[in-house]
Amino acid sequence: MSKNNRDFFKQKKIWSEVKDELLGCYLVPYFNKMMSMSKPILYVDCFAGKGKFDDGKNGSPLTALDSLDRSIAQYRTAHPYGEFTPEVYMQFIELNHAKDLVANLANQPMGRCEIIEGKFEDNIIPLLQNANKRYRNLNVFLYVDPYGVKVLNAALFDSLPTAFSTAELLINLNSFGFIREACRVMKVTFREREDEIFSDIEEYDSSVMDSIAELNAIAGGDYWHSIITDYSKGTIDCYQAEKAFSMQYKLRLRQKYNYVLDMPIRLKAGQHPKYRLVHATNHPDGCTLMADNIAKRTDRLVIEIQSGGQLSLIPQTAENERIDDNVLEEKVRRLLSTTTEFTRLNKFLAGFYNEYGVLCDLSRLCSGRSGSILKTFEKNGEILVSRNPACTDKRKPTKFWQEGKGNTLMLRRKRL
Template identity: 25%
Template sequence: MNDASPAKWAIDPHTRAKHQILDSYLKGWFPKLTSFQDKVIYLDGFAGRGRYTDGTEGSPLIALRALVGHQHLKRMDHCKFIFWFIEANKENEAALRRELEAFVEEHNTGSGPDIGVDLTHNTFEKTGRELAKQLDEKGGKIAPTFAFIDPFGYTGLPMDLIKSLFGNSQSEVLVNFMVGFVQRFIEREGQEAAIESLFGLPVDQVMAGKLSDAKRVEHLRDVYMAQLKEVGGFEYVRSFAMTNHTGNVSYYLVHGTHHREGVKLMKAAMWKADPGGGSVFQDRLHGVEVLFDPAPDTEPLRAEFLSVFAGRSAVPIDEIEWHTILETPYRETHVRPILTALEKSGVITVRRNATRGFPSGRAWVDFPNASE
């Protein structure tokens, strides 16, 4: 997060949680992508100062450390990594430059993969527009990129720019969708251009179909996610709500990717994060809140299985797991305990080419009809 005022750079539990997610995700993303790529980019569009007032590292250093400290770093020697940080505030940029220079000097061992570190003093929008123009003139596209877009507010991250840079490619985005600011100002005079830029839609179209003020936050999230799919070009888009101690949504982390493995990685990172301070990450399944808790209530997922797969025979375990990952808030790790309980109670029948359990490719499930 990058409030321009250095005096306000005290880290809060929400930001720590975002950084936990970023660190966990990149540790999985780097080796997966480099297994079939020779150049990847990490882009931080609102990079900030690099370090908080209590000494905690910011997202740029977390991203770098996720690579240089990776247990499989040697396996990624063939790949060139580019870390590109963009920061508009002059004081923040100067502070970040010092942090990056110190980090590079400390880790300049002369061995390992080729790692480039670039810092641009400008806005994400202006920098992105210039890059998009250069790519268009050359008829090229950006190398596979993970873009962390974490603004303070809702300006400077246009939907059309996200599309031109990251849509229809190997790239991914993790956007902090500051829905609290959006819902507060969306109908205020003078905000029309900013809202249209954010969503890629005029305000009246963004608000079309809003049922009530109570549903406004979820409605805005749904429209933003739909735009990331339809305009941004991302095949898979999921959001995760950060709720505060009052139960209100502070923001949504919205992840857009072209690969279902990316969804799986992000789910794992989200379920591991601990916001603290009375806050939680959550999602919904058919209107039921699902808290990302170490011991979650999996009853909504059980009901989902019995509904979605009702009457089907020989459903592969892999299909059940991918449905869980792509269509529900839950992880694949939640699947087998539910199926075990359903089998023990006689609700489902399991066909196995194995002695026990639910091994991938060797177990198939018969589900009862919905009325049974």
């Protein structure tokens, strides 16, 4: 039986703020992009909660609605004389707190969003099937922030890219919860102190798995078996098992989504992650936007939370790794070695983050600032760059390092 978790909404914790910041900051450009393509959008918050915490801070539903407001305002500013009727359908599924959610969204315009009271697993497939029949060229975004891992459904996630025009996922993966249940089902002793591993995880659902088949359905395969076997032998510890499972989970998602990133949420350096936010998309622009978003949230998480506001001379990743420019340059060169034809900048950047993880923000890789890696490579003659437009209105060569608003940039390594 799932926990009610009502105490979770008394006060919004700092890691929930980081999580909702990641969601909200990404949704603004996501909505902008889809509205500019004149395609309808279905946004589903699969575990919506109350909508607002008891301390007055917004939950994920109001975060998403506020992001939509900002996107619409930006779109209307950019198109002041155009007729604009956004086709954005906001759906919120909630089992335990639906009445509170209705009350907290009472000020929303009529018909702007729909609240579905009930279980995610009972409602999501009928919801998606009905939407698929009703709307053509529909773009779907699922925000999946469950109390545990039991309801995660790999087959459902697999089906979305073929059923809809585009599909994106942002999943709160309780990877340690999966490891613990996998140990229990495989009769392996979970050697860690549960009060340390699961402390502060109000999202954790104490409901248990019944079988290996159920765990396979969640993970999308049996790859986790060997990880638990290694853990049982003492070859790896719990932290290494969690990291291995998270990596394999991302690789499994990449069977249907070209780009999959994750952000571990931990409160102290060296501490086990409380959970991982996993983003999946088939579009390089979405990947680069999310990667830069994760990098900015990482600064907040590492500097403000883990380090008490103390700055570091070398920036850290969310995995608490210090990555200097020499390491970044080596990885960029390695990826460039596989780039024999001219490649769009955003596709190259998405490939970098997909391959190596979110090691830095976009400005360290490519920007107009002195010292950014790709700008330095261009200056040193290591890469060839083709920009469109090639010249400014004053007939000077363009030097931009960002795509968008009619600007495109192609690059490849210089042949020896």
